[in-house]
Structure formats: C-alpha cells, structure tokens
Amino acid sequence: MILNTELEYKGNLFPSKIIFYKKHVNVLYFKSENGVVLQLTIERDSVLRFRYSTTGMFDKDFSYAITIYASKGYNHLEITEDDDKYIITTSKLVCHISKIDMRKTIFDVKDNTLICEDELGFHWEESYEIGGDIVKMSLKSQQGENYYGLGDKPVENNLKGKRFQNWVTDSYAYGRGTDPIYKTIPFYTAIHHEKSYGVFFDNTFRSYFDFCNERRNITSFWAQGGEMNYYFIYGPEMTEVVSNYTDLTGRPQHIPPLWALGFHQCKWSYYPESKVKEITSKFRELQIPCDAIYLDIDYMEGFRCFTWSEEYFPDPKKMVKELADDGFKTIVIIDPGIKIDNDYSVFKEGLEKDYFCKRADGPYMKGKVWPGECYFPDFTNPEVREWWSELFKELIEDIGVAGVWNDMNEPAVMDVPGKSFPDDVRHDYDGNPCSHRKAHNIYGMQMARATYHGLKKFSYPKRPFVITRAAYSGTQRYTSTWTGDNVATWDHLSIANQQAQRMSMSGFSFAGSDIGGFAEQPNGELFARWIQLGVFHPFCRVHSSGDHGDQEPWVFGKTVTDIVRKFIELRYQLLPYLYTTFWRYADEGIPILKSLVLFDQEDSNTHYRNDEFIFGEKILVCPIIEPNSKGRRMYIPRGRWYNFWDNSIMIGGEEVWVDADIDSMPIFVKEGAIIPKYPIQQYVGEKIIEQLELDVYYKEGKESSEVYEDAGDGYDYKKGRYSLRNFNQVGKPNSLTIQQFKSGKFITSYNSFKINIHGLPFKIDKIEVDNEAIDISKINGVVTFEVTKEFRELYITGK
Ligand code: MIG
DSSP: OOOOSSSSOSOOBOOOOEEEEEEETTEEEEEETTSOEEEEEEEETTEEEEEEESSSOOOOOOOSSSOTTOOOBOSOEEEEEOSSEEEEEESSEEEEEETTTOOEEEEETTTOOEEEEEEEEEEEEEOTTTSSEEEEEEEEOOTTOEEEEOTTOOSOSOOTTOEEEEOOOOOTTOOTTOOSOSEEOOEEEEEETTEEEEEEEOOOSSEEEEESSSSTTEEEEEESSSOEEEEEEEOSSHHHHHHHHHHHHOOOSSOOOGGGGSOEEOOTTOOSHHHHHHHHHHHHHHTOOOOEEEEOGGGSBTTBTTOOOTTTOSOHHHHHHHHHHTTOEEEEEEOSOEEOOTTOHHHHHHHHTTOBOBOTTSSBOOEEETTEEEEOBOTTSHHHHHHHHHTTIIIIIISOOOEEEEOSTTTOOBTSGGGSOOTTOEEOTTTOOEEHHHHHHHHHHHHHHHHHHHHHHHHTTSOOEEEESOEETTGGGTOEEEOOSOBSSHHHHHHHHHHHHHHHHTTOOSEEOEETOSBSOOOHHHHHHHHHHHTTSSSOEEOOOSBTBOOSTTTTOHHHHHHHHHHHHHHHHTHHHHHHHHHHHHHHOOOSEEEHHHHOTTSGGGGGOOSOEEETTTEEEOOOOSTTOSEEEEEEOSSEEEETTTOOEEEOSEEEEEEOOTTOOOEEEETTOEEEEOOOOSSTTSSOOOEEEEEEEOOSEEEEEEEEEEOSSSSGGGGTOEEEEEEEEEEETTEEEEEEEEESSOOOSOOEEEEEEEOOOSOEEEEEETTEEOOOTTOOSSEEEEEETTOSEEEEEEO
C-alpha cells in the first residue's frame, strides 16, 4: 500500500544529530548520526538546493527540468557555526541548519525576518513493497501565508487549504477541482508578511502537495520514490521568484513566430480538404482575422502518424500551399501511439531499431489508442528522440506544415485502469534506466521536446511552433500548451481564466484553453464571453470536439460574430504589445499574465482575487464569467487606471462595479502606459506596417514603457536584429515629455508613429519634436498627431 498522506503512517524516519560537515566550493554536506546526508548547493544568492539521501549515497544527478543555461554564482557566501547550528549566509539569505535534527530555518538577510521554517523537515518512510523511500518534507505555514502556482490545477488562485497530486493524466471533461490533470509542475510560490519565496520539488515520481489541508499550519510535499530534492527560491518579489524558477527550468528557446500569437481555429475534425477550405474562406469572407488552421487525427491514414488520408487529403502539399497563400498556417496533430502494422514504415523502423517501450519482463508495451493497438516510442531515450525528430522532415520541409500539435502524450491509453502505462514499463531516462513510476510525468515533455527539435531543424530558417497537452517543469523551453478537454459551461470559462493565470505564474506563459469549450456546445453568449477572455491569453485557439455542433465564430448569429470579430481585431491591434511581453518573458521569465497577487503582493486584498489579471505590464482585464451580465464587480489594483473604452479614470485599491454589456468587457490601462498598436490585419504579414500607433495615457509623474519588434520570424533577432524602443513619459500639470531610447539593428517598415494622447489635463499650446515645433492647428478634441519614429524627445506644453 502506498500512503497518500503525509502523516498517516506512523513509521516516519527522521535525520538524527549532525556529526559531520564538509564544504566543497558551493556545495555543503551535512551527515547525521543515522546516515542521512543533506547536500546543500548554493545555486545563487537567492536560490538554495536541498537534496537528501537516507543511505549516504545519492542517485546520479540528472534532471529533465533543469536547463544547462541556468545561471550559477553568488556574490557572497559565508558559513559559520555555533553550538547548535550551522549558519549559511549569502547576499540574500541566511539559512540555519540545526545540529540536533538537521532542520532548517531561512531568513531574509536584510532585516532578519523569518521566511521559511522546517516543521518536521525532511522525513521518510521505507517503501518495502516497491523499494526506495517515500520522501517527505514538511514546513511550518507562517501567519497569513498563502500559496500559488502548481501548473494547471483547475481551482482558485490561492491554494491554501488544499491538497494536490501530480500525475500527468488524460482528463476528458474534467471539472473544477479535478486532480490531477494533464500537467506536473511541482513548483509553488508562497507569500507572507509581504515577502514571497518559492519551492520547486524536482522529483518526477507521483508527488503530493498539501497546503495546510491535513494540518492547519503545515505545508508539506512528498513523493512516492526518488529523492527529496528541492530548490528554495527567494524573492522577495513574487515576480523574481517565478523568474528565478524559469532561470532554473528554462525559458522559451526563442520567441514564437509572430503569427503564432494570432488567432487559431481548430476542431476535431476538419476534413476533407474542401471542408478545411470552406472554413478558411469563411474567415476571409467575414473578415475575422485568423492565422492558423488545425488538422486533428482524421487527416491521417487510419490514425497512423506521419501519413495522410488519400481520400480526404489527396494532395496535402498543394493544400498547405494554397492555405499559406491565403495567410493560413497549417498545424497537424501527432500522437505518441504508433500503430502495430507491418506495412507501416514508422512502425517497422521503430521495431527494427528497438525504439518502443517495453514491459519489465520483456514484451513491448502494447496499448490501445485511436489507431487500435499501438507501441510507444521511448522518448526518454536520446536516440529515439533524434529518430523522432527526423520523422518530421517530409511533413515540415516538404509539405510545408507550420506547426505540430502533440496530444495524448500523458501517455493516454484506452480501456485500462489508470488510463496510462502500467508502472513496470521500462524507460531509458537518458541512460538512467527506470520504471514508468519515475518516467511517467516526463514522458509527454520528452515527446514534445523531440517534436520541437524536429520542427526546429526542418522549419529553419523559420521558427518552429509546437503545442503539447502533457508537460513537466521545463516544457516551456520547447512548446506552447493548452488546458485539455474542458467543457462548454460558464464554470469552465472561469476555470480557463484560473488555469491560464496559474500556468503563467508557474513559469509557463504560452498557454490557453479550448475557447468555447471542448466537450458540449456553448451558446452564443458564452462563446462571446470566452473569446473576450481568450484574446488575452498568450495562446488563443478555438477548439471543440465537434460532436455537439459547430464552433466557428459565425455559427451563433450576427451579433456574436460581430463581437468575436471586434475582440479578435483588438488582439491583432495589440500584437506588438503582446510580442513585447513575450520577449520579456522569453528573455527574463517575467510571466505574461499577472494575477493580481503577482502584480501587487503588498496589497493583501489581492491574495484571494481570482478573476482579474494584468495582461503584460499595463493592461488590466477582467472577464465576464456569468450569463446575462451587464457588468460586474471587480477589484481594481492600487494606482490610477484608464477605462479602455471611455478613458474615464478609476482609482484603484477597491472593488467597484464596471459596466460591460455583451459587446464589451472590463479593460483598463495603467496610467502612464504607452501601448503600441498595429493596424488590423486578417493575418500576420497581410499588410506592411506603414505606421505604428502609440496610445499614450497621460500620468502626472513618471512611467516607462517599451516596444520590442523584430522580423517576426527567423533567428536574426538573436544577432541583434531587433528594435527595442524605451519610452519614458514625464507628465506635469501643464507639460508632457516623452523620451525615446532606441536600441537594436532591426529597421521597422514604418517611418512614423501616430500618437494618440489620452487624458491630457491641459490644452496644448505647443508640441516640440526634438526641439522643433510642429503644426498643431489640426489638433482638437482627441489629441492625435504624427511624428517621425526617430524622435528622441517630444515636448508638449499647454495650459
Ligand atoms: O481522445 O484528437 O485533448 O484536443 O481534439 C481524444 C482528438 C483525443 C484529445 C485532445 C483533443 C483532440 C482529441 N484528443
């Protein structure tokens, strides 16, 4: 019996007193009398890694999550001891390790405040049935401490009082609270007394997190095997915690192609070719912007990956080309299950090369999925990943497919208990052979990784686009993701909102939900409200199972079509803004969506907020998640905000009613923001951008904004061919100055900005661009004028 609770079992074992200590550069070893070794690595001043061995020996240090690019090094390290503890001091932290029982206490070095404290600390159980240990850690929960993160959990932002399990699971029509679902991201952030830290438990076995559920003041986590191996990440800003976590587990290896931030349309399934074209033509006819169209499993021949149904898609290359000419990128699904069929080359090759997973006693792992009985590549074997990546040559290089969608990679298996592989299945685990107990949670990640490498190779010089359903920490380096098989209900709209925020907070920003719901069918109102939310998610795709009717933007009548168009158009206008936030995320790990707690952690009102979030740095949105709404109550974070629709000013720090009839939603812009906008396009690249619009929101005081652009595809940006504009706005009662600092070697297609100034509190007398006055005779009412994109300083004065 495997125990699912941290304390149920009374045979817990604990480290005893420390009898030995050794330091090796930045790695400290502490050994207890009963043989437990704590290996403490100072990764950075604010990041400590704790690793425990109960036998005195550690497994080979190997992790799929940690990137080789993680920054190492610290400014300060000092180790001292007194009678009862070791004291480790960095420039950010002080960590005490008790000599009596190995328990740890961590303080902020600046003001000595307590940040995190072991309760029982490390303890374990012997797992006699299986072997190895069930490894556990328990921490005291401080007064007012709250918890966030953990990936795709479909619950409220704040995790306090709840318990979760991590075991990647196919979860058709999951609901609020279903646990576990598709992803394992064993990383949470905590906040108390205005300071935030994070814990990343890098253990791929089935794991559990308990946030004051089993015991009121205790937070604990444990796993059914492997090592107690976790990273303690200090902020004190929550954004820093998340950014340090992605420093460890990686950030997207490149910015997505700009089109991937456009709108995507999907269904299970669009076929044959004529149907696909009917859909894409309709988008153009109705002038609803769209950049990507998806082919689900029916495009294949009998669900064999890397094949095409001759009946439905007789000439895929021609079709993909025609779609591309119309601005559509084709994305196809690829599942892990390879049909057992001796006439199928992928199967034959996999068999010959011995690339499929095997059961412990020798036979292949056989499981039923869409193609019928299948074998499954062992993506944890680097040679298999290399082979898999090569399989994309024809699809990408030849046929011209632009993106690949990895599904069922939990791995999902039909008609078996557990809906996946049995525990005994063997995996290479990059040369660390193990059972499925250890490999399960990373199987999907390794498939997505192999797919990504294939696409990267064969899309070159373009950027690849991959989307995956299953994921473990670190998957954000390779792909985007969606939240799986949700349902067309109002509650799911709110779940989607939570999940996208949570994924962002968990270091994986490039995420979105099946807009409108996968199972069942939304009515027009729900669909419209979901689109309104979806256009503010980094990944924006309508998808549905199709067995309850159609889900294209036009099937709900003209009113809904118009609303959908309006919001998708808004997304396309905001593309340079979104692209800038993506670059920030890829570069520094700043989450694209910021839950209010992440935006203003010092305001405790934000700690339990769920619905509102900041899109990028400057735009506050709050979806309408109930039917028949004319508006809603929402919390406006501290500061002054412009209502996007009418420019009225809202003073934050309280909950207010905001009007939002069906064709609107609450959107606010932070004062001082400069928001870049492109003209509406039907797809990215439809138009050459002739002018960049800059919406300037006057603020008395200072604020800075940035606009990042590059070619929107390719890798030249990594060689400096990007354009970064930093704008500093300084507003005074009767003047406004905007300075621009430009860097990068990319030359944007436009030559001028169209500047729209919102909320200017004075009447303009004079506008000077780099000390030269410009004609202002035509300016009245809305303050709009053109200036060269090269300007250094814009100076506006008036009374
Ligand atoms: O067992 O490929 O989540 O997006 O349309 C269902 C068919 C398999 C599940 C995915 C869904 C996809 C569907 N797939």
